[in-house]
Amino acid sequence: MSKVRPGKSHSVFVCKGCGNEQSKWSGQCPACGEWNSLTEAPTAKPSTEKSPRRLTDFSSNVMRLAEVRAESAVRRLTGLGEFDRILGGGVWPGSMVLLGGAPGIGKSTLMLQAADRLAAPDHPVLYVSGEESPSQIKGRADRLGVKNDRLLLASETDLLEVLRLVEEHQPKTLVLDSIQTAHKPDLPGMPGSVGQIRECAAELLHLAKGKGITVFVLGHVTKDGELAGPRVLEHIVDTVLYFETEDRNVYRILRAVKNRFGPTNEIGVFEMTSRGLMEVTNPSELFLGDRGGATPPGAAVAAVMEGTRPILVEVQALVARTAFGMPRRQVSGVDYNRAMILIAVLDKRCGVPLDSQDVYVNAAGGLRVEEPAADLAVAAAMAGAAADKSLPPLTLWVGEVGLSGELRSVGQLSERLAEAAKLGFKTAVTPKSGLKGLQAPPGLKVISVATLAEALKTAGLAED
Ligand SMILES: Nc1ncnc2c1ncn2[C@@H]1O[C@H](COP(=O)(O)OP(=O)(O)O)[C@@H](O)[C@H]1O
Ligand SMILES: [Mg+2]
Incomplete structure (x- = not known):
């Protein structure tokens, strides 16, 4: 009996093993080599339909250049000097920042420290983790000496739920840890697949630009330095920061590889300690x-x-x-x-x-x-x-x-x-x-x- 696969244009085939998506069915997944792992999943909308507007769309009327008022946003300092410097002198409100790095390098640690310093009565911060439970994050917070009641924690992987939490709690800064665990349930593909990452990132970008919320997105980078999943994220966000280290080194180098609101190729140096990441203010030494x-x-x-x-x-x-x-x-x-x-x-x-x-x-x-x-x-x-x-x-x-x-x-x-x-x-x-x-x-x-x-x-x- 031969397997007959419907070739509807609005279907995709998703590998259960690696999340690879392709338009045709095949016996073996070309990405991970797994046999019989591709299953059919309908896309959210047939491709003939007009593409849907996002939940949080932003657009503007055509204006004369002279009529447009330049953004005179006030940057917010985290007080982590190296981090602020890399961002171009503090956090630009409504910007979307990607923080990439290998697992275990200290992304969650750095973001929790930065979130703590950003959170204030006039600036609530929502930290959403798809990787750890609130009590695990609390454990880290205790170790880092973070206690700030304007810092809200949630564990969530469903992006629509994250957007609902934003609606409910009206944070000024959102941290999503990590983009690889977030997913939109109405789309095919596992969390971390190319399609999911792209869609989730686009949704978050619209949140940032539409509502002026600063969004920090954490992302894992594979051993050879590629952002696991798509590089497409780099094009979407305003700022791309990478966290690097040499093997077995306690020093971490944070590098801005793209920045719409500041200089690029700027580096910040941190030392990983049991109390979190400490700035190394004189790296020459x-x-x-x-x-x-x-x-x-x-x-x-x-x-x-x-x-x-x-x-x-x-x-x-x-x-x-x-x-x-x-x-x-x-x-x-x-x-x-x-x-x-x-x-x-x-x-x-x-x-x-x-x-x-x-x-x-x-x-x-x-x-x-x-x-x-x-x-x-x-x-x-x-x-x-x-x-x-x-x-x-x-x-x-x-x-x-x-x-x-x-x-x-x-x-x-x-x-x-x-x-x-x-x-x-x-x-x-x-x-x-x-x-x-x-x-x-x-x-x-x-x-x-x-x-x-x-x-x-x-x-x-x-x-x-
Ligand atoms: N008790 C501790 N003392 C010192 N360093 C620790 C301790 N716990 C965790 N770390 C450091 O924190 C790192 C994990 O940081 P984390 O922010 O979770 O990384 P990421 O989010 O990038 O995966 C570990 O690799 C280790 O270097
Ligand atoms: Mg982490």
């Missing part, structure tokens, strides 16, 4: 490694811009004779291709032969150093490692290295130098070009050079 005592050979400090903020990072290199034929090159936290170019430039232009040496490069503390401005520090670390010689202590190395070994100017040099001076650095080696009008911060001696070879000579590392 963290990424500099342990600077007690002498500088080890093969370590150089770079200044990279993360958003609007300069951060000092220690780059470490190790150079060892190749045992068998092909030299190994292993880099972590530094751009691989740039490191390969720097090896070639060191070899050709500075007399630092690395062709029969294994080279390992690492950026301390788990920050990714991909800016060309870090070239000089990476090259200096490698040259120091090759000569087994320590670079001068408390020295910053800033500059982009060109293929002919010239040093090129970098943007925001004064911010980088100011950060180094603040941390007690004594010397900065910088490109000669682009220094016009630059005032060295007090206490910092700036040595400006034209080429990588000259820069290395200041540390006694290159031939004349």
